[in-house]
Amino acid sequence: MVTQGYWQRAEQTLATFGAHLASGEGPFMRTGDLGAWLGGQLYVTGRIKDLIVIRGQNHYPQDIEHTVQSAHAALAPAHGARPRCP
Numbered sequence: 001m002v003t004q005g006y007w008q009r010a011e012q013t014l015a016t017f018g019a020h021l022a023s024g025e026g027p028f029m030r031t032g033d034l035g036a037w038l039g040g041q042l043y044v045t046g047r048i049k050d051l052i053v054i055r056g057q058n059h060y061p062q063d064i065e066h067t068v069q070s071a072h073a074a075l076a077p078a079h080g081a082r083p084r085c086p
Contacts, residue, residue: 005013020026032048052059068075 003017005017015030017027017029019028019030021028033044034046034048035042035044037043047061050061052061052064069077
């Protein structure tokens with residue numbers, strides 16, 4: 001386990017770190033990622049919140065994408081992998 005939860009926020013801790021499957025298996029952490037299984041492959045399609053918080057600092061996906069695309073010519077816009085949808 002990485003963390004025991006949010007400091008003095010029992011309700012938020014339970015909502016984030018107390019997820020269980022319909023089978024009762026768990027607990028699991030709700031990451032906020034959205035996705036779908038298609039043909040035995042998992043495709044991550046987005047996030048519930050379009051914000052990533054790391055050590056209390058806000059990071060927006062478009063800023064991360066810009067940084068990555070600026071890091072190397074092979075990672076420039078339109079050079080990334082894209083899933084093929086049926």
